[in-house]
Amino acid sequence: xxxxxxxxxxxxxxxxxxxxxxxxxxxxxxxxxxxxxxxxxxxxxxxxxxxxxxxxxxxxxxxxxxxxxxxxxxxxxxxxxxxxxxxxxxxxxxxxxxxxxxxxxxxxxxxxxxxx
Amino acid sequence: xxxxxxxxxxxxxxxxxxxxxxxxxxxxxxxxxxxxxxxxxxxxxxxxxxxxxxxxxxxxxxxxxxxxxxxxxxxxxxxxxxxxxxxxxxxxxxxxxxxxxxxxxxxxxxxxxx
Numbered sequence: 001x002x003x004x005x006x007x008x009x010x011x012x013x014x015x016x017x018x019x020x021x022x023x024x025x026x027x028x029x030x031x032x033x034x035x036x037x038x039x040x041x042x043x044x045x046x047x048x049x050x051x052x053x054x055x056x057x058x059x060x061x062x063x064x065x066x067x068x069x070x071x072x073x074x075x076x077x078x079x080x081x082x083x084x085x086x087x088x089x090x091x092x093x094x095x096x097x098x099x100x101x102x103x104x105x106x107x108x109x110x111x112x113x114x115x116x
Numbered sequence: 117x118x119x120x121x122x123x124x125x126x127x128x129x130x131x132x133x134x135x136x137x138x139x140x141x142x143x144x145x146x147x148x149x150x151x152x153x154x155x156x157x158x159x160x161x162x163x164x165x166x167x168x169x170x171x172x173x174x175x176x177x178x179x180x181x182x183x184x185x186x187x188x189x190x191x192x193x194x195x196x197x198x199x200x201x202x203x204x205x206x207x208x209x210x211x212x213x214x215x216x217x218x219x220x221x222x223x224x225x226x227x228x229x230x
Binding site for chain 1: 158216219
């Protein structure tokens, strides 16, 4: 069975600080995809990034960066110079083939509070 | 820019009442999903559909039924609501590519069962 663990329930930082959100996953499959979603206070889930299991290159998008390490089964998310607008709940998710169809397994989420 | 639309946004039910949540997507996606989100639990899959006329159970299907009569719509039904079904419900849709599909979410329906 697959599992996603986000050990940090809540993180509080002050604006301009860097912050890393941890994600550890478990699966026996060799082919899988990892995702990060953002849920701002308005409630909708917004897709941030997708990474497949064969691509261990780190990715940077503006202030956001992702570090994928297969050796430790981790897919961590770093926000550089955090801003108040980054305040949200962030979910890490894992996608596997299940009876021929993919389904997403979500972690429990990390709430990030960025104060001015 | 509609994407995935859920109706209603809020609902309060009494125990034993029934209701249907509607999800509509305008992206011509094959796959559609219903999740529930509870505090400290993340999102859990209730049911999903891989195409018109087909549905399958997810992680927490008990107490819910679904139908996909039209490709663009996915309905979630509660036949006899229970307080344990108080939750925020999210619908999502995706293209037909397996495993790598990006799911696009609606804004959610907040349901309270008294």
